[in-house]
Amino acid sequence: DGGITQSPKYLFRKEGQNVTLSCEQNLNHDAMYWYRQDPGQGLRLIYYSQIVNDFQKGDIAEGYSVSREKKESFPLTVTSAQKNPTAFYLCASSRDIANTGELFFGEGSRLTVL
Amino acid sequence: GQQVMQIPQYQHVQEGEDFTTYCNSSTTLSNIQWYKQRPGGHPVFLIQLVKSGEVKKQKRLTFQFGEAKKNSSLHITATQTTDVGTYFCAGQAGTALIFGKGTTLSVSS
Numbered sequence: 001d002g003g004i005t006q007s008p009k010y011l012f013r014k015e016g017q018n019v020t021l022s023c024e025q026n027l028n029h030d031a032m033y034w035y036r037q038d039p040g041q042g043l044r045l046i047y048y049s050q051i052v053n054d055f056q057k058g059d060i061a062e063g064y065s066v067s068r069e070k071k072e073s074f075p076l077t078v079t080s081a082q083k084n085p086t087a088f089y090l091c092a093s094s095r096d097i098a099n100t101g102e103l104f105f106g107e108g109s110r111l112t113v114l
Numbered sequence: 115g116q117q118v119m120q121i122p123q124y125q126h127v128q129e130g131e132d133f134t135t136y137c138n139s140s141t142t143l144s145n146i147q148w149y150k151q152r153p154g155g156h157p158v159f160l161i162q163l164v165k166s167g168e169v170k171k172q173k174r175l176t177f178q179f180g181e182a183k184k185n186s187s188l189h190i191t192a193t194q195t196t197d198v199g200t201y202f203c204a205g206q207a208g209t210a211l212i213f214g215k216g217t218t219l220s221v222s223s
Binding site for chain 1: 120123147149155156159202204209210211212213214215216
C-alpha cells in the first residue's frame, strides 16, 4: 500500500539530546513537509521540501534541521536548541508545492522530553 | 504573515444537531482544504475548494468557499457520534498550506 511511514511512534528524550524522526513515503511525491502539533495550536509548519536536496524553513524552524537526500525520505532532527520540543510531529507529502493538492499525513511521532 | 483563523475552537452538540465551523484568512487564497483528525489519529483530507463561491457536498457535509476567497465554512447536518474529531481548514496563498487551529467537535448521544 502507498503511504507515509513515520518512526518511531513514541520517543522519549533527555534534555540536551538531539533526536531524529524518520519519514518515508512511497507515493512518488515531490513535496514533503514537517508539521508540529500542540494542543489547541493546530498544525504549524517546521520545514518543507519541494525537491531533492532543497528545503525551506517554515514558521517555526528554529531548533530543527532536515535533509532531503532522497525523494522518498525527509528526516527531521530536533536539536538541543529547541527550547520546548515535547509535541506531536507530523510528516506529510503532496504531489508538488505549486498546486499543493491533498496532503497525505503519516501517523505521527510523539516526542516527550524528560 | 498569512494567518488563518478558525472558530469556534470547541463545539459540543447533541446527536442529530447541526454543526458549523468557520475559517477566515487575512489574505486571498488560491485554494482552501479541509481535514478531519480523529482523537489520537492524524489529519485526513476531506476536500479542496478552488473557485470563488464554490459549494461542495459530501453526504451530510457541506463546504463553502467565499466569494472573495478569504473565508470558508464546513457544515454538518444531523451530527452523528462518528463525526467526533477536530476539523482543520488549511489555506494556500503561496507555497505551503497554512492551517487554522481547528474546531474540536464532541457529540453526545
